[in-house]
Amino acid sequence: MKKLLLVPLVALLVPAHAWAQTVSVSGRVLDSKGIAQPGVTVLERGTSNGTSTDASGRFTLSVSPTATLVVSAIGAATQQIPLNGRTTLEVRMQDAATDLNEVVVTGSRATEGRSNILTTSPVDVISPREIKAFAQVDVAQILTYAAPSFQSSRQAVSDGTDHVDPASLRGLGPDQVLVLVNGKRRHSSALVNINGTVGRGSVGTDLNTIPNASIKRIEVLREGAAAQYGSDAIAGVINIQLKDDTTGVQASSTVGQTYEGDGDTYQADASVGIGLGGRGFLNLSGQFQNRAYTNRSGDDTAPLMYLGSNSGNYPAAANTEQRRRELKAQDDALVAQNGFDRRNMRVGQSESRNIGGFLNSGFTLAPSIGLEAYVTAGVTHRTGKAAGFYRLPNQLTQSDLTIYPNGFLPFINTTINDQSVLAGVRAKVLGFEADLSNTFGRNDIRFDITNTLNASYPLGLSPREFYAGTIAFQQNTSNLNFSRHFTDILGLATLNVAFGGEYRRDNYSIAAGERGSWDNFGRTTAAGAPTASGAQVFPGYRPTDELNRSRTNTAGYLDLESDLTEKLLVRAAGRAERYGDFGNNVSGQLAARYSILEDVAVRGTIGNGFRAPSLQQRYFTNTSTQFVSGVPQQVLTVNNDNPIVRNQFTDAVKGFGVPSLKQEKSTNYSVGVTGRVLKTMTVTVDAYQIDIRDRIVLTSQFARSGVATGTVDQILASYPEIGRVQFFANAIDTRTRGIDIVVNERLSVGESRLGLTVAANFNETKVRQINTAPTIENDPSLQNTLFDRQQRARIEAGQPRSKINLTANYGYRIFNVEVRTVRFGQVQYKDADPTRSFIDQTFSAKWVTDLTLSAQVAKFATVFVGVNNIFDVYPDRFRTNPRNNPNNFSVDPNLSFSSSLDNTNRGRIVYNPNQFGYNGGFYFARLVLDLPTSSN
The missing domain is CATH 2.40.170.20 (TonB-dependent receptor, beta-barrel domain)
Incomplete structure (x- = not known):
């Protein structure tokens, strides 16, 4: 690792002519009818340096001044365009019998891009x-x-x-x-x-x-x-x-x-x-x-008002359908009285x-x-x-x-x-x-x-x-x-x-909330x-x-x-x-x-x-x-x-x-x-x-x-x-x-x-x-x-x-x-x-x-x-009151109160x-x- 970090220092000793100048090239890609073509791949030939056109067919790419651009799209003929000193281009695509999928860079560190059907991985x-x-x-x-x-x-x-x-x-x-x-x-x-x-x-x-x-x-x-x-x-x-x-x-x-x-x-x-x-x-x-x-x-x-602290569960005595109907009627009356939704x-x-x-x-x-x-x-x-x-x-x-x-x-x-x-x-x-x-x-x-x-x-x-x-x-x-x-x-x-x-370097932290958010006051x-x-x-x-x-x-x-x-x-x-x-x-x-x-x-x-x-x-x-x-x-x-x-x-x-x-x-x-x-x-x-x-x-x-x-x-x-x-x-x-x-x-x-x-x-x-x-x-x-x-x-x-x-x-x-x-x-x-x-x-x-x-x-x-x-x-939908529930006293949907075995959903999560x-x-x-x- 230390040797790798020395490489940038070595680079300072490399003569200037060893590094290539780059220029920014922009342009637009149209079809044969003059309609903008989004998603067209534009690649500097021989490298993985590339981009694709936006929704209006435009692109910008930094390349070598002597570069040749490879422009390709599905259903169109691939074009190779030498820059010859130009920094703006308009490219007209022509229909072709072959296609070329988009060049991808994920999954390979090769300097030369490949189509996504030519890679070793999908x-x-x-x-x-x-x-x-x-x-x-x-x-x-x-x-x-x-x-x-x-x-x-x-x-x-x-x-x-x-x-x-x-x-x-x-x-x-x-x-x-x-x-x-x-x-x-x-x-x-x-x-x-x-x-x-x-x-x-x-x-x-x-x-x-x-x-x-x-x-x-x-x-x-x-x-x-x-x-x-x-x-x-x-x-x-x-x-x-x-x-x-x-x-x-x-x-x-x-x-x-x-x-x-x-x-x-x-x-x-x-x-x-x-x-x-x-x-x-x-x-x-x-x-x-x-x-x-x-x-x-x-x-x-579920029962809401009349069961006190029993949290929506039926009391043990509510083991008959008649009793359940009576409790439901009482509960409905209390719900209406209190304006409960x-x-x-x-x-x-x-x-x-x-x-x-x-x-x-x-x-x-x-x-x-x-x-x-x-x-x-x-x-x-x-x-x-x-x-x-x-x-x-x-x-x-x-x-x-x-x-x-x-x-x-x-x-x-x-x-x-x-x-x-x-x-x-x-x-x-x-x-x-x-x-x-x-x-x-x-x-x-x-x-x-x-x-x-x-x-x-x-x-x-x-x-x-x-x-x-x-x-x-x-x-x-x-x-x-x-x-x-x-x-x-x-x-x-x-x-x-x-x-x-x-x-x-990763770091993870937790900061406490105010006292009232977590404490018990008795x-x-x-x-x-x-x-x-x-x-x-x-x-x-x-x-x-x-x-x-x-x-x-x-x-x-x-x-x-x-x-x-x-x-x-x-x-x-x-x-x-x-x-x-x-x-x-x-x-x-x-x-x-x-x-x-x-x-x-x-x-x-x-x-x-x-x-x-x-x-x-x-x-x-x-x-x-x-x-x-x-x-x-x-x-x-x-x-x-x-x-x-x-x-x-x-x-x-x-x-x-x-x-x-x-x-x-x-x-x-x-x-x-x-x-x-x-x-x-x-x-x-x-x-x-x-x-x-x-x-x-x-x-x-x-x-x-x-x-x-x-x-x-x-x-x-x-x-x-x-x-x-x-x-x-x-x-x-x-x-x-x-x-x-x-x-x-x-x-x-x-x-x-x-x-x-x-x-x-x-x-x-x-x-x-x-x-x-x-x-x-x-x-x-x-x-x-x-x-x-x-x-x-x-x-x-x-x-x-x-x-x-x-x-x-x-x-x-x-x-x-x-x-x-x-x-x-x-x-x-x-x-x-x-x-x-x-x-x-x-x-x-x-x-x-x-x-x-x-x-x-x-x-x-x-x-x-x-x-x-x-x-x-x-x-x-989630089933309510499954028929094979041994604690389900009724399959009447109007009486579908939850049993003590299922008191969380109670029909609310559908x-x-x-x-x-x-x-x-x-x-x-x-x-x-x-x-x-x-x-x-």
Whole structure:
């Protein structure tokens, strides 16, 4: 690593003539009829230096003055255009019988770009047209509908997860996909998901902190790539390429609303590209988005007023239908008398207001020596508001009827601030392309709780708002990379050599909330029951939860890629990492592509990877009050270093004997076929298997038995106020198998343009082994708690195991039609308790169809109108009062009160959000303006 850092000093001794001068070239690409062509690839021949045209067909690229540009597009003849001193171009594309897919840079460090059907690994490219064509206005939702292997759905009633959408690739966890921006590692969110949602126990990257207006295109590498990029790239890599044009101002405005009349969305964004005297570019982008909440809750069917502190459960005497009818009549009378609204929940997307901006710039510092500097910086500020569970007027330990006579609906308000700065220099050093960069990123989330109270205050004295604390994560990454393309060396036609090093420092912190948000002030109910501590819905972080932890990582890699023959491309990569908190890791990958025929090839990879435990998983700790069957329980989420977790049961301070967290290790296999059919159709089929060992999960809650000699009771002996405990552990081994299929067809007939895409992902994840600890092994009652059946179902079938995307776009002159239908496969829900299997449910697959019409109404203006989910499709409803529920006294829907075994939902949560959400149909209109300015 020290030797690598000396290379920039050596570069100062290299003669000036050894470095090439660069110039900025801008232009516009049109078809044979003079219509702008977006998404056309423009590449400097012999390099990976390239870009693609924007929505108006414009591009800007810094190249050598003697460069030849390669301009290519699907369904058009490739053109090679020598600059010959020019800095502006207008290119007219001509129809051709062959096509060329977009050149991609993710998944290979070769200096010469390759089409995404010529790479050793599958890569999806989400173009600017796809980003703007449909109703989605944030990155996670765009990818969900555009990339079948990617899945993200908004959650509800899940604390911080309401505001940071968990996302996955190939059915794996949010933290098993690496996100890059301009090829550099993006920092993760500060939030660790500890609620019962998809991605429970994981930490992902908040994709929605990146404004759409700043994005040139998105590349999704569907392949484990830890050997190339490091930790987190087990499932694949998402590389967001930012705009680098200098062609003027692009602006858009979107308004929309659901069929139900809620969820109003307003978005305005703009980007401006400015030329810097022919020596570089400056692109500035900004976005404002306001999203209203939606509510798809049902009426509360539980007893509300007359049962006192029994929390909505029937008394033991209510075991006949006649008695239940009498109680229902009494309850209805009290509800009417008090003006209570049985639709007392808010279940849907949260309120959100987002404003952010990005800067992306490159500049040739010294034209005579070709030294280029680049800077990327972004700032996002987002506020959100989401509801929790309603506190009923009969839940006396959680409420104060002198403040809220009818109970109350508490809200979690978040303020998310995200900042990032990437700066670096590129140059030729001893014949190598050298790139030295530093990336800093920070994400912090502040929690403020409103319309709430602390029930332990004396009656009538509790505040109704509390500051509950702040969590923050920041990351600083320094990279030094070298690459060089050799020809006719060692008997090889080509050899690309890339190597480099990385130094990274991560930091995670928790700041406590105000005292009233977490403390207990001693009030008891009239019956003498203790009241709950802290702010209802989200007790604040306590001073004992506060922490500030850091770690470092040092890594080095080597990447070789060669065309061994005209038909055989081989790539090998290796990476060694050392973490300051848990040790070393080495990963490697071997990949190849072989052309069987001129238009048909097979490709495959084999490799091992890893994912380091996040600092959030290592150090997060929190104490909260949760109600289980109406009884308040103090639940401790304890970090892995605590004696409760680490000690053996035989030690003086007894514990579960769980070892320290270590890295997840993976083995990836894939094999695929790529080809062209009838010259205009491309087909890729890739099958894969991903084995993950020592996968990190958040355990279920280990509860006291109430007997002093019970295992958990003895472990928690030093914590008399704690009733339940949970922690992170390397608890399971999993295997994921799947297949990706992508078929593209592009046709041009006269003035008509037709594009057809079929894309599908089918995957299955199975838990192969549960890794227990000595204390747990010796107590069978604890084995199911470590990783219960609900958590298993969440990993194996909690998200769609298949997704099929059928897309067609048709253009004629100034008009364009986009139709897309996506089939979201079935998902399953299982309860943690095997005795409650009667509420298990499988939710059937659904098709969601989108339609957009657009017209270029003026030279620089295009209008879009459309509908997302045009047929207003919803997921299957949760069943209420299943007939095989032994405690269900009646199947009459008018008497569908919950039993004591199912007193959480009570008819209020109607849909499962994990397929495609449950907002229903959404119609929108969008205006896009493209205003050219001077290119220099």
